[in-house]
Each structure stands twice: as C-alpha cells, then as structure tokens.
Amino acid sequence: MIYTHIPYTPKEHGTNLGYAYNKFMEMLPSDDDWGCFLDHDAMFTTSDWYNQIEDIIKDNPDVGVFGARTNRIASRHQLVGNIDVNNHDIEYHRKIGSHIKTKWYSDVFLLDSKKTRDAGLSGVVILIQKRTWSKLGGFKPDGFLGVDNDIRYRADDKNVKVGIMNGIYVYHWYRADRPENNKRGFRILRKISNKWFRKTQKKSKSFNIEKIFLFGNSIYDHFK
Helix, strand or coil, X not given: CEEEECCCCCHHHCCCHHHHHHHHHHHCCCCCCEEEEECCCEEECCCCHHHHHHHXXXXXXXXXXXXXXXXCCCCHHHEEECCCCCCCCHHHHHHHHHHHHHHHCCCEEECCCCCCHHHCCCCCEEEXXXXXXXXXXXXCCCCCCCHHHHHHHHHHHCCCEEEEEEEEEEEECCCCCCHHXXXXXXXXXXXXXXXXXXXXXXXXXXXXXXXXXXXXXXXHHHHC
C-alpha cells in the first residue's frame, strides 16, 4: 500500500524535516509499503495519480526511490521544458499533467549517478518503500535543507536505483513570491524560460502542449 504524507515538523523538533520523514516511515505497517511525501506547496495534477503510481511501481520493480516531474525546482533533470514556469493557473497545470500522464504514463527516467548526482533529488515528491528506507539507514536525521539530496546520495552509494516518474507531474509553488530566497533555483528557471519557452511557445498565439518535453541527461550540459 502507498501512504501519502505532507511532512511537518512539530515545534519541539524545530526545523528537523528528516525527523518528520523518519517518524512517518516508522509507522508504515509493512516493509512492502511505500511512503509518498509531497511538499506542502505542491499538488498532484490528475485525479487518478494514486492508481498511476501503483502501476509505475509495478512496472519498475528495480527502482527503490522515485521522484516526479514538476514546473519549479532547482533539480534541473526533473523539470519540464517549453512550459511557462511563472504561470500559476491550476487549470494550465492540470492540462500539462493530463498530457504528461497520457504520453509517459509509467515511463521512468533513471538518474545517472555521475551526470546528475550534483543536481540531487527534489523533495517535492519522494516515493520510497519502507524496505529501501531501512536499507539506506533512513533519511538524514537532522536539519531541514538537503534531506532530499541526502537520500539520493545514500541510494547512489548503496547501488539503489533512483528514477523520476515521467508520467507524474505536480504543480509546485516554489517560492514564486520570493525568488530571491533561492538564487540557484531562480537562475535555472530563468534560463529555462529564456532559452526554451520564450523562443517557442511565446511566439505562438496559444500554448501548444505538443511542444513540451522532459529534461534529462541529454541536456545536462545546458545547465552548467
């Protein structure tokens, strides 16, 4: 079974997000169960995401940790190209989510431990089986930032495959009101907007959903 959770750290534990992740994983009844963590400022964009995730797990039994596609994060290999990263209309993102689900349903992009390691893994969505969580020694037990990247590095070091669910797209607010608080993420998003979206979609009078694409290893060099 998949148990979905929006992690929150109680006051007495400060900003220790790793604590919140680990406490939830401890509560899962079976090693066969999966924990699906979703950021507080994110949302799934299709109504049948749960069933789809079940199919993705079934179709990719060799993957131990999953992430998802989204509109705004600093992990460049999880982004979608040719969309407006500054558009926060939910209807817009639901259309993108539906298209991505149809086109890439259970397809998974396996992260290359050498090419994408420095880019980490975004915690906007983390899907992990309790058995894998135990094997990796749990999440980083202290701190707020870097908990998501740390589990990616632990997986790489233990030869556990990490994959991005290409057919699952979540809308992420990601500091849209305070871009100055994450200069690296803002720089990546601005490059995406200027290099791809403005040169393709903005020239058209209407948004062409067929022009969107998924970033991956092949375009990694564009972001150095």
